[in-house]
Amino acid sequence: MAVLTTTARKTPAVTPPSGGRGRGPVRRTPPLVLAFVLIPLLAEALWVFWPALQGFYLALTSWDGVSPPRFVGFGNFQEMVHDEVFRTAAIDTVLWLVLFGGLSAILGLAAALLLQQERRGVGFYRAALFLPVVFSLVATALVWQAIYQPDGVLNQILQGVGLGSLRHAWLADQDTALYAVIVPALWRQIGYVMVLYLAGLKGIDPSLYEAAKMDGAGRWQRFRHVTLPQLRSVNAVVLSVIVIDSLRSFDVVWSLTRGGPYHSSELLSTYMYSTAFQSLRLGYGSALAVVIFVLAFGVICSYLVRAFREAD
Amino acid sequence: MSADSTALKRRRAATAGFHLGAGLLATLWLLPIVLVLVTSLRSFDDVAANGLGSLPHSFTLGNFRQAWVDGGQQRALINSLVVTVPCVLITLALAAMAAFALSRYEMPLRRTLLLLMLGGNLLPPQILLIPVSKLSEIMGIYDTLPALVGVQIGFGVGFYVFVLHGFMRAIPNEIQQAAVVDGAGPWQIFWRIILPLTRPALAALGALAFTWIFNDLLWAITVLRSDTKMPITAALIGLQGQYVSMWNVIAAGSVIAAAPTVAVFLRFQRHFVAGLNLGAVK
Secondary structure (H helix, E strand, C coil): CHHHHHHHCCCCCCCCCCCCCCCCCCCCCCHHHHHHHHHHHHHHHHHHHHHHHHHHHHCCEECCCCCCCEECCCHHHHHHHCCHHHHHHHHHHHHHHHHHHHHHHHHHHHHHHHCCCCCCCHHHHHHHHHHHHHCCHHHHHHHHHHHHCCCCHHHHHHHHCCCHHHCCCCCCCCCCHHHHHHHHHHHHHHHHHHHHHHHHHHCCCHHHHHHHHHCCCCHHHHHHHHHHHHCHHHHHHHHHHHHHHHHHCCHHHHHHCCCCCCCCCCCHHHHHHHHHHCCCCHHHHHHHHHHHHHHHHHHHHHHHHHHHHHCC | CHHHHHHHHHHHHHHHHHHHHHHHHHHHHHHHHHHHHHHHCCCHHHHHHHCCCCCCCCCCCHHHHHHHHHCCHHHHHHHHHHHHHHHHHHHHHHHHHHHHHHHHCCCCCHHHHHHHHHHHHHCCCHHHHHHHHHHHHHCCCCCCHHHHHHHHHHHHHHHHHHHHHHHHHCCCHHHHHHHHHCCCCHHHHHHHHHHHHCHHHHHHHHHHHHHHHHHCCHHHHHHCCCHHHCCHHHHHHHHHHHCCCCHHHHHHHHHHHHHHHHHHHHHCHHHHHHHHHHHHHC
16 A cells, blocks of 8 residues: 555646546547557457456366366365465465565665766676676576586585585575575566666755755765655555566576475466466466465556556 | 865775775676686586586587587577567557557547556466467467467557557647648558657667567467477577586577577667666656
8 A cells, every 4th residue: 555655746747637638529539549459459358358367267167178177166275275385385485575576676776876876887887787687587597507506606616615514406405495596586686676776766856965965964864864765656666566576486496496396496386387287287277376366466456556647 | 185185085995995896796796697608618528527617628619509409599599589579569569559549549448448458467477378378279379489479469568558658648749739730640640750759668668578578488388389389498498408417508508598688788778778667667
């Protein structure tokens, strides 16, 4: 809910909507203009809306993809309650949201604060942090897989600095696999969040800082009482981007561990995929997808509400 | 005089500190990339004997040949481009049309339609995977590239409509009215007036869409099955299975897979960053 209230004051309304809007002489929309909307809408209806409805229905069925789906009501959801793997995947997804989401927001903001000032060389530093954003998550995963190997760079470095006892098969150990997968995802996400915050910081009126300085505010106080409040709308955007991205995270886990070992790095998204397309339990897979949808629902709504205000 | 020089000194120290910190950070960030580039140029024997982290003792371009020819990267890259280029063009064309209609004309339900389209793009793809794979089977295009093109367009278009709508809405109405007075129809207004004014946004979204679609894995492995049809991301996972522990070849494959998007990024860097912000802060 906080998301909604903060954005209200973000932009002054460009055109105050008048009460008489659309009530003037009734003009028919030209057919071409209608077609302009309908064609893309139909494309999306075919590939998104219709499948989404089917997805919700399939969640209530048991289906192997060959014989017709059998309606089982909420049976799939009842099964989840006793499904150990589901519990692991749900916990891991929450951990992923908190760690991947939280750290990428904090570190992205920190990087933006460090690199906000236009000065010599700053373009290079920004580009360096941003470069991984354009890599596919699969390529990112393979790069880090080489780093994580038992005889890989990470272990060699640990050995080199005298921490040889920490050497590890990072991806093969149930205790470290999930965290080892989060690091590459962060490496790629921080630059993205940084770019969002850089734009936000640029939008802050410098006179606010001047005024704060006049009043004797220190660095921290200026950050706390000027920067943070001014970044509220960007924070709201970053929050929605992060939650949506976290729940969608699939590629990096799939390429590095496939959710293993023993489901220790399983996310709901990977569990859904393997349930549906490898175990061919399409009904149960759909039910897992519905759980992901429910988790994302709040954020999607707040995003849409914000969009609704702006579309006015 | 002395006060000046101490201030100058302090400023110099602060600058040095900044470059030290930022330089360290940038190095840390670039290190994995350098590692891959170096590994991709080393021979297998060198990597096996000296380890992944050692300085290179060999130089070869053979890994690229191996990944490109034997590993099927060439075909995969072609598949990727055959999917990505039409997807970007068609998606942006459709999105520009819808955004034009929704932002420049009064029509019933236009705000609802806009949000409906955006909402579709915000759905977690997982809810669509099973029905989409079945749908493409019913349509007889399962395991063909057109299925991938179709779903990428359908799923992506809503987002671009929303962003372009915000952009087109800001164009002053007088321009359009003047054209109407001159007898221009909707098509002329779209093609001659609004679209040229939207070029910066289209460039930004084009750069963004290219990397997103090119880098996708999930949709590809949902509607495709044959190895020969897979785009480069899925082929890279195949390469990982085919050349287990041959890090030199896998590294070369990663470089090939990343090269096109890096090229787009370096060429359109400003558009790219602008695109990310258009999408988010708008």
